[in-house]
Amino acid sequence: MERSEGNIKKKNPVLECRNVGRSFDSYDGKGKNEVLRGMNFEVYENEFLVLFGAGQCGKTTLLNILAGLDMPTEGEVYANGEKVSGPAPERGFVYQKTSLFPWMTVEDNVGFGPKVRHLPEKECKERIRKYLDLVGLTGFEKSYPSQLSGGMRQRVGIARAYANEPDIMFMDEPFGHLDAQTRYMMEEELQRIWQQEKRTVIFVTNNIEEALFLADRIILLTNCPTHIKQEYSITMQRPRDYVDPEFLRLRQLITDNMDLTL
Amino acid sequence: MVEKKQPKVQVRNLTKKFGDLLVLNDISFDVQAGEFLCIVGPTGCGKTTFLNSLTKLYEPTAGEILLDGEPVDLKKHNIAYIFQEYSTMPWLTVEENVRFGLDIKGVEKQKANKLVDEYLDIVGLTKYRKYYPDQLSASMLQRVVIARAFATQPELLLMDEPYGQLDIQLRYHLEDELISLWQRTGTTVIFITHNIEEAVYLGQRILVLTNKPTSIKQAIDNDLPRPRKIASPDFVKLRNEVTDLIKWW
Amino acid sequence: MIDSTTNSRFTNKQLIIIYTIISLVCLLIVWELVARFTSASMFLPPASEVLTAFFRSFAEPIGQHTMLFHVGISLYRVAVAFLFATVIGIALGVGMGYSRLFEAIFKPLFEFIRPIPPLAWIPLSILWFGLSDTGKFFIIFLGCFCFITVNTYDGAKNVDPELMGAARMLGANERQVFFKIVLPSSVPYIFAGLQIAVTAGWSAVVGAEMIQSNEGVGWVIIRGMSTGNTVQIMVGIVAIGIVGFILANLTSALERRLCAWNAQKGI
Structure with missing residues (x-):
């Protein structure tokens, strides 16, 4: 399936980040730690946007702000034209540590969103079935997260976010704890899932291969305070090949543009 | 190719069973003195069992591991490990952490001081010697661990995917640092990873493992000149070759 | 290893x-x-004598009752007190862990009561409750209540904020976050508390039965002391030890069943 930036409706952004900054009180309480500065960008419908950058600084904070889990100290975030003021089920989140509820079975995890929102029983069941099928976990309904492998847990995490049928999906380094090979598999899986069930995705990673494999657009972030250094439109055909010369060329180009923080 | 003398490490018919479950199946290979050997296998290939058998945490069911022709004895032989978890002691400063390994080996004080200074300098942490691990970044922690391992001047250095969680630039940087330390010291290194590109980037020889029960699928010599270029056609060719041997996803 | x-x-x-x-x-x-x-x-007294007397005590009464009855009545007292301690301890612990306001109100009171040993309450307990069973419940309650509260409080404080965030992101309101996330993720802590508490409560029974009583394993010991019967004292001690051992094992077995999701985490 082919898809390039031409398909994205540039006209109406589903998410707008307007001059967002975030500072925290420093540990000694005397000063401020500026983590984000002057973030300006839009995200368009059904776009796969990757926020890419090194280090631990800022990326997760930015994602939390976009999702409404944290508030900026400067600027605003708009979702579908409305100011984001808190978490909402229209925005789904997939975590780095998966953050599944360990005392719930796979199906209860996936059904959590629909259930707390009091959707009809039948609808909940249908969604659990549909999204477990989408991520390829049919048959594991009764398993507990601790019985699953890392890759499978991430699939549950993705299904759980999808089950609320959100407009925008936020993914915070979801494959960061997986080994290199499982990671390749999950990247291919996510691409398949995303092409099957189109959503706007904002994906944070520090892995350049992952960014290039998945993204319509990559925003390169720099460190401390985090701000936007460069944007890249990625128009290579899908599915992409990790060792294709163009892939490797872009990889080199973007890596060279990163800051090395030791 | 490394010249064939008495191999530094000889693994002979290493076999490990847990009950009736065969995990390691008759593994034999040699490592030459001063060689940089990468071992790479598919996810879940019994890498940990393999490593634990090498380090004698597990007693193998059959077979033996010889170092300089003698059975491995951790009390006699100096083997250093570097794991993925940054195993620094949080209550010790950087320099105390580096000294830790030397103290355990009973190196005399003056010599230890000298070695600590030397290796802190090599990894560029002299400035941070009085810091606690808590105050350091991930890459600095990894360097503390590397300095600690190299400072004991090990006969064999075992590394288990030490750079798995780092971002790419940092990884390149630390990999280059590792190569230059290895070239300087002539240490024998066995480096285990899931990352095929990393194995091709680092190894003089690549041992490809099969899935469980683990055995050796193929050994590949890697003569690519250093510094290696990940986008060069030769590199990509070798990477693809290894990938084809492993690919399960 | x-x-x-x-x-x-x-x-x-x-x-x-x-x-x-x-x-x-x-x-x-x-x-x-x-x-x-x-x-x-x-x-x-030698072990053989004590054990013989112990086994005999199941057939021949000590005082007015056989050992089984003494153990039973003591267990009943512990059970009642333990039940109250569990309900109040969990409520207080979760409340303090989850709500800052609740914590500000109750934590100082709790910290004040906590270091006072249960036996120190005996005189007051007699004044307040007389010689009835209520006083015994009260002493045993104090013996186990603190452990449950402290552990539950720890559990509620240590809920992974990311799990709460995940639940909110999925549309859960505060009540749902409390009942569906905070409470279940405190369960392993609560169980650790219950386990300590049940043994602590059981050991407080001796103290509680020092208050005028005619039965119970504590009474067996006290009675043995006042009559200079060392064998009887030892028999009471053996009974307390055995029941305590059984109780500890029962609670940990129950924990393994109820917290299966947690036990596997370490592997």
Whole structure:
């Protein structure tokens, strides 16, 4: 399936980040730690946007702000034209540590969103079935997260976010704890899932291969305070090949543009 | 190719069973003195069992591991490990952490001081010697661990995917640092990873493992000149070759 | 590290049971020898005598009742107090862990009461409740309530904020976050508390039964003391030890069942 930036409706952004900054009180309480500065960008419908950058600084904070889990100290975030003021089920989140509820079975995890929102029983069941099928976990309904492998847990995490049928999906380094090979598999899986069930995705990673494999657009972030250094439109055909010369060329180009923080 | 003398490490018919479950199946290979050997296998290939058998945490069911022709004895032989978890002691400063390994080996004080200074300098942490691990970044922690391992001047250095969680630039940087330390010291290194590109980037020889029960699928010599270029056609060719041997996803 | 592949005729589990039995037998032998052949025999009756008296006590009454009844009545007292302690302890612990306001109000009071040993309340308990069972419940309650509260509080404080965030992101309101996330993720902590509390409550029963009573294992000991019957004291101690051991094992078995999701985490 082919898809390039031409398909994205540039006209109406589903998410707008307007001059967002975030500072925290420093540990000694005397000063401020500026983590984000002057973030300006839009995200368009059904776009796969990757926020890419090194280090631990800022990326997760930015994602939390976009999702409404944290508030900026400067600027605003708009979702579908409305100011984001808190978490909402229209925005789904997939975590780095998966953050599944360990005392719930796979199906209860996936059904959590629909259930707390009091959707009809039948609808909940249908969604659990549909999204477990989408991520390829049919048959594991009764398993507990601790019985699953890392890759499978991430699939549950993705299904759980999808089950609320959100407009925008936020993914915070979801494959960061997986080994290199499982990671390749999950990247291919996510691409398949995303092409099957189109959503706007904002994906944070520090892995350049992952960014290039998945993204319509990559925003390169720099460190401390985090701000936007460069944007890249990625128009290579899908599915992409990790060792294709163009892939490797872009990889080199973007890596060279990163800051090395030791 | 490394010249064939008495191999530094000889693994002979290493076999490990847990009950009736065969995990390691008759593994034999040699490592030459001063060689940089990468071992790479598919996810879940019994890498940990393999490593634990090498380090004698597990007693193998059959077979033996010889170092300089003698059975491995951790009390006699100096083997250093570097794991993925940054195993620094949080209550010790950087320099105390580096000294830790030397103290355990009973190196005399003056010599230890000298070695600590030397290796802190090599990894560029002299400035941070009085810091606690808590105050350091991930890459600095990894360097503390590397300095600690190299400072004991090990006969064999075992590394288990030490750079798995780092971002790419940092990884390149630390990999280059590792190569230059290895070239300087002539240490024998066995480096285990899931990352095929990393194995091709680092190894003089690549041992490809099969899935469980683990055995050796193929050994590949890697003569690519250093510094290696990940986008060069030769590199990509070798990477693809290894990938084809492993690919399960 | 115990290697699971050790070529042995016994599994690890069997080995552990065997060692436990060896340890108990050794204890009994040493006890017997010390009591028979040293000057300690003045105060320490031999193991064989105590055990015989212990088994006999199931058939022949001590005071008005047999041992089974004494154990039963003590267990009943512990159970009632424990139930109250559990309900109040969990409510207070979760409340303090989850709500800052609740914490500000109750934490200082709780911290004040916590270090006071349950036995110190006996005089007050007699004043307040007289010699009724209520006073005994009260003492045992104080013996176990703090452990449950502290552990529950720890659990509620240590809920992974990311799990709460995940639940909110999925549309959960505060009530749902509390009941569906905070409470269940505190369960392993609560159980750790219950486990300590049940043994603590059981050991407080002796103190509680020092208050005028005519039955119970605590009474057996107190009675033995006042009549100078060392064998009876030891019989009471043995009974308390055995029941405590059984209770501890029962709660941990219950925990393994209820917190299956947590037990596997370590593997």
